[in-house]
Amino acid sequence: MDALLEVENVTKSYGRNRVLHKLCLSVEPGEVVVIRGINGSGKTTLLSIIASLVSSDYGMVKILGQDLRSNPHRVRSDLAFVAHQPFLYSQLTVKENLEFFGRLNSVDNLDSTILEKAALIGLSNRLGSKIATLSHGYIKRVAIARALLHSPKILLFDEPESGLDQDSLRLFEKIIGDQLESGKSIVMTTHASQISYRGRVRNQRISKGMLVDDIF
Amino acid sequence: MIFFNPLKTYFYHLFVLVRKDFLLEIRSKDVILPVFIFSLLVVVIFNFALESTPNTVNLIVPGILWVSIMFGAMVGFNRMLLAETEGGAFHGLLASPVGRDVIFFGKVLSNVMFLIVIELILVPILIVLFNVTLSPLNMLWISLPALFGISLCGMLFATISMNMRAKEVMLPILFLPVVVPIILGAVESTHSIMNGGNLDQNLRWIALMIVFDVIYGVLGPASFTMIVED
Numbered sequence: 001m002d003a004l005l006e007v008e009n010v011t012k013s014y015g016r017n018r019v020l021h022k023l024c025l026s027v028e029p030g031e032v033v034v035i036r037g038i039n040g041s042g043k044t045t046l047l048s049i050i051a052s053l054v055s056s057d058y059g060m061v062k063i064l065g066q067d068l069r070s071n072p073h074r075v076r077s078d079l080a081f082v083a084h085q086p087f088l089y090s091q092l093t094v095k096e097n098l099e100f101f102g103r104l105n106s107v108d109n110l111d112s113t114i115l116e117k118a119a120l121i122g123l124s125n126r127l128g129s130k131i132a133t134l135s136h137g138y139i140k141r142v143a144i145a146r147a148l149l150h151s152p153k154i155l156l157f158d159e160p161e162s163g164l165d166q167d168s169l170r171l172f173e174k175i176i177g178d179q180l181e182s183g184k185s186i187v188m189t190t191h192a193s194q195i196s197y198r199g200r201v202r203n204q205r206i207s208k209g210m211l212v213d214d215i216f
Numbered sequence: 217m218i219f220f221n222p223l224k225t226y227f228y229h230l231f232v233l234v235r236k237d238f239l240l241e242i243r244s245k246d247v248i249l250p251v252f253i254f255s256l257l258v259v260v261i262f263n264f265a266l267e268s269t270p271n272t273v274n275l276i277v278p279g280i281l282w283v284s285i286m287f288g289a290m291v292g293f294n295r296m297l298l299a300e301t302e303g304g305a306f307h308g309l310l311a312s313p314v315g316r317d318v319i320f321f322g323k324v325l326s327n328v329m330f331l332i333v334i335e336l337i338l339v340p341i342l343i344v345l346f347n348v349t350l351s352p353l354n355m356l357w358i359s360l361p362a363l364f365g366i367s368l369c370g371m372l373f374a375t376i377s378m379n380m381r382a383k384e385v386m387l388p389i390l391f392l393p394v395v396v397p398i399i400l401g402a403v404e405s406t407h408s409i410m411n412g413g414n415l416d417q418n419l420r421w422i423a424l425m426i427v428f429d430v431i432y433g434v435l436g437p438a439s440f441t442m443i444v445e446d
Binding site: 051052053054055072073074076077079080081083084085086087088089090091092096100101103104105106130131146 | 236
């Protein structure tokens with residue numbers, strides 16, 4: 001099966017500190033790659049490089065065979081990133097934020113798509129609320145709704161379980177399962193020891209800047 | 217996909233970005249209000265500090281106008297970027313399929329519009345305080361290249377200083393020396409117009425500002441792209 005995401009020999013240093021060293025990763029459709037590692041091991045850096053928020057010193061990232069550097073707009077339209085920060089405007093409402101990012105991603109039938117994603121993630125009665133007035137858990141839900149809005153082929157999650165209560169976690173696991181069943185790929189970092197997603201789960205660990213199989 | 221025409225998509229994204237900045241401004245009043253108050257204070261302080269006579273008023277008013285706009289604009293650059301960095305919204309923009317140049321020009325365009333609003337309020341205040349006459353149409357031809365120049369240069373240096381520890385200090389240090397040609401052109405042409413000169417007599421100053429705008433219109437987005445990805 002052709003890989004949706006390919007990371008080839010990615011190397012990244014911050015000053016003298018080499019975080020990633022010739023890291024390689026290949027993710028197939030319907031697969032979730034769970035990456036663990038100690039603090040500062042480069043998990044967030046790897047996701048940021050794939051999301052084109054940070055440039056690598058060396059190496060290549062390909063989405064559906066397209067190089068991130070040579071065709072960044074096309075590649076970014078197939079990606080979504082849910083990071084520690086929500087990537088939302090605190091002074092705008094949930095609906096205004098979703099409309100804004102939906103328009104940037106040229107989402108068709110934006111109004112109905114927003115209503116659909118809001119219902120999916122339990123935000124229907126919060127669409128008119130300002131982000132600044134929402135709890136951390138709800139902000140995280142909005143961030144996930146923003147990521148799902150343009151139906152990206154690859155979803156990147158940086159420690160998605162942080163700040164979510166048990167109900168939200170179950171909802172999140174269901175959404176991940178649905179995404180995997182529809183052929184999407186997911187790369188996520190986590191500190192959680194146990195995760196249960198419907199679909200093919202591959203556990204990896206970042207060690208000395210490279211990915212190795214994580215064995216429990 | 218809504219649009220397939222790249223040019224249409226470019227301007228649509230630009231519109232979406234500017235619209236968002238206006239929506240944010242209506243909600244938070246984070247930019248126009250502090251910039252206006254700061255600019256107004258500069259005008260009032262100059263009014264007290266400089267003893268204007270009918271002979272000197274035409275010499276000092278253009279300087280007061282453009283210095284107050286420029287100082288106010290510096291407050292605005294940081295305020296605008298603060299709204300972006302809060303909650304990491306700026307990274308949301310960078311992760312979306314929109315060119316870095318569109319993001320840069322969107323910020324510049326929003327800033328120009330905010331500064332036009334400030335100028336529209338400041339000029340009548342100057343007219344009343346100093347009893348001078350300014351032709352609105354001629355001022356428009358001077359203001360557009362001047363405000364674009366200030367915004368292009370300011371947004372670039374505000375982005376450079378965004379992640380610096382002493383960003384409040386770094387922005388003026390980087391911005392003020394570079395923006396001198398714009399201030400020179402704007403002050404000289406405003407002075408000429410206040411003394412009865414017409415637009416033709418100020419073409420070289422307007423041309424100087426346009427050349428500056430073109431240089432920063434090319435340098436700005438290219439540098440912005442490199443800065444935000446590093």
